Amino acid sequence: MIQLLDMSPAQQELSRDYATGVRLAFAELRKSNPALPQIMTVEVDGSDASLRAAIQDVKADSSQVALLGTVGEGLALASIREAQRVRLEIAHVAPWLADPRYDRDPHLVALFASREEQMRQVLKGLAMMGVGELGVVYASPTHAEALQAGTAALTSRLGVKVRYLTAPAGQDLAGFAARLKRTDPYFLVFMGGSIELAQFTQGLSARGQQHYLICLADVDTTTFKQLAPGRSVPIVFTQVVPNPHSSKVPLVRAYRDALERLFDEAPSPISLAGYIAGRYAGAVLAGIEPGAGRSKVLAEFQRRRSMQLDGWRVDFDGGARGGSYVSQLLLNAQGVFIG
Numbered sequence: 001m002i003q004l005l006d007m008s009p010a011q012q013e014l015s016r017d018y019a020t021g022v023r024l025a026f027a028e029l030r031k032s033n034p035a036l037p038q039i040m041t042v043e044v045d046g047s048d049a050s051l052r053a054a055i056q057d058v059k060a061d062s063s064q065v066a067l068l069g070t071v072g073e074g075l076a077l078a079s080i081r082e083a084q085r086v087r088l089e090i091a092h093v094a095p096w097l098a099d100p101r102y103d104r105d106p107h108l109v110a111l112f113a114s115r116e117e118q119m120r121q122v123l124k125g126l127a128m129m130g131v132g133e134l135g136v137v138y139a140s141p142t143h144a145e146a147l148q149a150g151t152a153a154l155t156s157r158l159g160v161k162v163r164y165l166t167a168p169a170g171q172d173l174a175g176f177a178a179r180l181k182r183t184d185p186y187f188l189v190f191m192g193g194s195i196e197l198a199q200f201t202q203g204l205s206a207r208g209q210q211h212y213l214i215c216l217a218d219v220d221t222t223t224f225k226q227l228a229p230g231r232s233v234p235i236v237f238t239q240v241v242p243n244p245h246s247s248k249v250p251l252v253r254a255y256r257d258a259l260e261r262l263f264d265e266a267p268s269p270i271s272l273a274g275y276i277a278g279r280y281a282g283a284v285l286a287g288i289e290p291g292a293g294r295s296k297v298l299a300e301f302q303r304r305r306s307m308q309l310d311g312w313r314v315d316f317d318g319g320a321r322g323g324s325y326v327s328q329l330l331l332n333a334q335g336v337f338i339g
Contacts, residue, residue: 001037001068001281002058006075008046010139013223014193014270018071018096020263021255021274022281028258029282035290036282037065044075046142051075055082058090065297069277070095072193073218074146080105090294091301093284094277096270098216098240099150103320109301111277111314111322112240116154118216119189121238121326123158126187134214135185137200138166139173139192147191177203180211189214197235198227205230212236221329221337222268235331240323242312244272251276251310279309280322 003022005015019041030036042057044050058064067083067090070076076095080102083092092108098115102108126134136151138144144166155162163185167176173192177200188211190197197219204211213235221237242252244267255275256267265271288300304316314322330338 001039001066002064003039003041003068004051004054004070004075004079005041005043006046006072007043010142010193010196011046011072011075013195014096014218014220015071017220017223017268017270018069018274018277020259020265021271021276022069022278023274024255024258024262024271025275025278025282027262028254029279029286033282033286036285039068040064046074048078051078052082055079055086055088059086059088062294064090065292065294066091066093066281066301067095068093068281069274070097071274072096073098074142077102077146080108083107089298091298093281093301096218096273098218099147100320101150101153106302107298109304109322110320111280112217112273113324113326114321115150115216116157117324118238118240118326119154119158119160121328122189122214122236123160125236125328131187133161133163133185133187135163135165135188137188137190137192138164139190139196139200140167141169143191151191172203173199174203174206176200178207180204184211186210187212187214189216190219191216193218194220194223195227198224198229201230201233201235202228203230204233214238217269217273220268220270221331222266231335232333234333237329237331239269239327239329240325241269241272241276242325242327243329244269249311251279251312254310276309276312276314280307280314283307283309 042054044054070079076097094111100114173196190213215237217238217240242249255272306315316322
């Protein structure tokens with residue numbers, strides 16, 4: 001099995017976290033089922049050329065029976081498009097992908113809540129506050145190019161008035177934040193990762209300009225807090241998995257125990273998501289005879305079986321995704337997490 005990782009500077013923390021969870025799950029599962037396939041990781045630099053080369057290599061190596069846990073989202077979207085272009089008949093399991101535009105692709109098995117589900121949860125709260133307009137902030141033109149089509153379709157379906165703000169290529173995000181106009185929307189949905197968000201909040205804080213930020217699951221709160229973010233900036237984070245620090249779900253406890261034993265890292269929502277992805281993939285693969293080829297593996301994943309994983313249910317229930325769970329965590333203006 002192959003895991004594609006975007007190791008460009010803006011995505012490498014996210015990629016490492018998600019990959020840690022996947023590896024952790026397979027390390028645990030292989031104790032009782034050593035016949036599970038090995039996971040190879042292929043790192044790309046974020047460029048189209050490196051992605052195309054990686055997909056061509058996967059197509060040429062028939063021993064690789066599935067793509068598992070592609071991360072981040074831009075790479076996941078590009079890899080689906082490239083696989084379609086070259087007619088690569090392979091299962092694409094649990095990529096880090098909130099964009100729902102390919103949910104009906106027969107090769108894709110998406111496990112976590114879509115961006116639309118996350119936004120719906122956020123908008124419920126904002127509607128009670130009488131919010132009439134949102135700003136959508138892209139951390140770079142690359143983010144905008146990858147996500148704009150899906151974001152525009154989503155906000156149109158939800159009937160949200162939106163103003164788009166994109167940081168110019170190469171511009172420091174703190175400087176970009178400091179130059180926001182006072183006429184720009186007060187509520188901003190930030191499309192970027194932990195590092196970009198920290199820089200953005202630094203700029204807002206230095207200027208003393210008040211905005212209320214909404215960040216979707218691409219931001220890892222553990223990493224974010226370690227990056228000296230700007231003070232006095234309230235932020236709502238959506239999460240597509242239970243709280244990795246405090247949840248009593250047996251699966252989450254198993255994740256924390258394994259992480260403590262095998263990796264010297266703090267729990268995080270991103271690595272927990274990777275762990276769930278690995279556990280699901282391992283459970284499906286356990287029902288297939290060893291040595292099965294791509295077509296057999298693809299057919300098995302296409303069944304989209306619902307299952308209980310130590311108290312956490314993956315449930316497609318006739319839908320395109322195995323889960324719609326979304327929670328919210330508030331970082332208030334005093335720097336304290338609530339929720």
